[in-house]
Amino acid sequence: MTKTATANRKSAERAARQELILQGALAVFREKGLEGAKIDEIARVSGFGKATLYYYFSSKEEIFSALLLNGWRSLWRELEEIARGDDSPRTLFISMLKKIVELVNTDRPLYEFLFQAPQSFTPEENERSEWKVYQNRLYKVLMELIEQGIQEGEFPEMEPRLIMRAMGGLFHGLVFLGKDRKSITENEIEEMLGSLLGKAGQTK
């Protein structure tokens, strides 16, 4: 058993070091943007030699990808649970967005990265990427909630895609826009969403 135990510890340590590197990388991306982040600086910030980064990751791009993948995957896991609830579409929809707000307020740098980094890639690059799978699942669930919600009269009768875009933009604006990084409260979000979606069924 000794062999396995040691191997486990080693692989755990390896993962922990990868995590350290990712944290450093995130800090640098946040400050310098995607292209502005230099490998040397990531190495310095995370406290490893430059070559060591390449011992754990095969390229700069892989570091990006790992950050995005981890982030979107864990975000999806949090939201998946909520989506499985059996409340009305509108309630579920709002709960999910409120959950995202809660998470953002927990670790703003991470979520700013998750929501803004993708714009730095070309659409083709994005299609191929692992993390996109989880983002797509999230979008799909939200779209379905909107469609069901419309049928049940809980959402305004408009093109679902249009509502999706409007809600996405509204949400993004409230949570991420503005230089004053004051966190938004769940109540504020709820109020805004409520007025956009109309009062129908809101106090159900």
Place this chain on the structure above:
Amino acid sequence: MTKTATANRKSAERAARQELILQGALAVFREKGLEGAKIDEIARVSGFGKATLYYYFSSKEEIFSALLLNGWRSLWRELEEIARGDDSPRTLFISMLKKIVELVNTDRPLYEFLFQAPQSFTPEENERSEWKVYQNRLYKVLMELIEQGIQEGEFPEMEPRLIMRAMGGLFHGLVFLGKDRKSITENEIEEMLGSLLGKAGQTK
């Protein structure tokens, strides 16, 4: 008089060539993103040698800046007129956004660039830039309309900055999000804004 006439023509031609270069640059930015756009490619697309670009512009960054400055300045001029009208704050506010939609539908690549390129710079870089002046004027006018609108009961009673963010996000979502580049209509915008702002005073 010959001298002046010739000089005029020359400077007009010079401006026209600059314009050609800017058009090429915009096309490349649109496709490749800001960092992905190479000077060599801009030169190729706009039909000049690389060195010629540097005969008209002193750096790659100056090309960016010129695009942004031209764009935001002309956008501001269009909107300034509207802002001077003497309708109610809410009507003015909505007219301005509808005007932007109209312009976007005229030249989508340009406006996508205008609204998205700034994110590629660090905040400090943005502060120093010429074009930011016009963007700030626009934001200021919109904020004032919101503040007045609240006093006159045409807008919901919330923090103006919050309303601004919400409207900005909503607008951006509707106009620019989504891969299907189908243009949005002014009516759709009006409907969305209307429901977010509430019915109060809408049918004034």
Place this chain on the structure above:
DNA sequence: CGATTATTCGAACTGTGGGTCGATATTAGC
């Protein structure tokens, strides 16, 4: 202990891309 393997790292390599040079062509003015 050796010896084999895992880890770390600064130095060196290399491709890329922004910017410059010098030579050439084109135009303007007389």
Place this chain on the structure above:
DNA sequence: GCTAATATCGACCCACAGTTCGAATAATCG
């Protein structure tokens, strides 16, 4: 036509940043 200014351009330069190398150190195991 001749000269000076204007315009054009491909080849070159060089700094930078991602990546690799090779050596050195630390951990594992028999």
